[in-house]
Amino acid sequence: MTERTTPPFRADHVGSLLRTAPLKEARARREKNEISAAELKVAEDRAISAIISRQEDIGLRAATDGEFRRAFWNYDFLGELPGVEAYLGERKIKFQGVNPKPMMLRVTGKLGTFSGHPMLEHFKYVKYTVASDSLITMTGVRTFPAASVSNYPASCSMRTVPGGTEEKMVSVGPGEPTILAMPATMLPKGAPFSQVIQLALAVHELCEDIGLPSYPKTTGSTGIHILIPLGRQLTYEQSRMLGNLLARVIHDRHPEISTIQRMISSRDGKVYLDFLQNRHGQLMVAPFSVRPLPGAPVSMPITWKEVNDKLHNSQFTIKNAIPHMEKLGADPVRRALEEKPALTKALAKLAKRVEK
DSSP: OOOOOSSSOOOSOOSOOOOOHHHHHHHHHHHTTSSOHHHHHHHHHHHHHHHHHHHHHTTOSBOOOTTTTOSOHHHHHHTTSTTEEEEEOOOOSOOSSSOOOOEEEEEOSOOOOOTTOHHHHHHHHHHHHOOOTTOBOSOSEEEEESSOTTTSOOEEEEEEETTEEEEEEOOOOSSSOSEEEEEEEOOTTSSOHHHHHHHHHHHHHHHHHHTOOOEEEEOSSSEEEEEEEOTTOSOHHHHHHHHHHHHHHHHHHOTTTEEOOSSGGGSTTOEEEOGGGOSTTOOOOOTTOBOSSTTOBBOOBOOGGGOSTTOOGGGSBTTTHHHHHHHHOSOTTGGGGTOOOOHHHHHHHHHHHHHO
């Protein structure tokens, strides 16, 4: 097999490693304020240098710091962004045995760039610690949703490349929901994808009928998301209620192929209209996210002309996503973040459809 010398490279492993006893002791002492942050960093540097040497010794071609500096990758990353505050809240879900800390996030202002983010230095430390010139470090793309797509649609991505770091941030501020998400999702062994398409078009037709703009994107998995601009005119609860009404009208029109039952066992293999995605803090796959599935499919913004019997979630992948966007010339769902529809008129029209 020919050895690859240019990106993309194959990674031997991804993820965290077990912390050493000295490092666990140092972290515990830091939590009790028995040592300073600088002293903890010395302990972390020592442990990371040792684990990188170990990875080199056993012949791995990619190095990781073992996540030795972090407790929660996503919370530690997002909590250091301008406009985001990490705090300890109340854990509503209890696990057996030891429970992790109830780390939570709140958006306090406009999200800024992460040019001064401490994790940039973490990446650099790995790069400069690696001794072997043949060892690959810090390649690839990492994307993290800054908050729920249905609450604060924003994402930030960082790509570490030889010689520097590229970054891009879409900035938004706190407030009411910017969009309403109406996912139509099937089970892997349930309804055919053609029924997902049928219901997505039905949602689009209803929105057109009552005067609401709507924009589709594939999930890259088993559904289609229809994004409806709200312009921050509703609360989270009101947006969920609007989603409920839309879903009920569609379900009443297509009861043979749709369901609004939350429990999987009650769906009878039908397409699920998931209006409950519209809640504060609810997570949803962001546009352009690569899914961990065969072929690396991408959650792809598309036009309504593309929602037809030829559409399938597997057709947009990490290989053709960029060429497809270049062909379109612009992000077709971006307007969902910018438009402010006449919701009062639309709700009045929707109420008449519900009464029928």
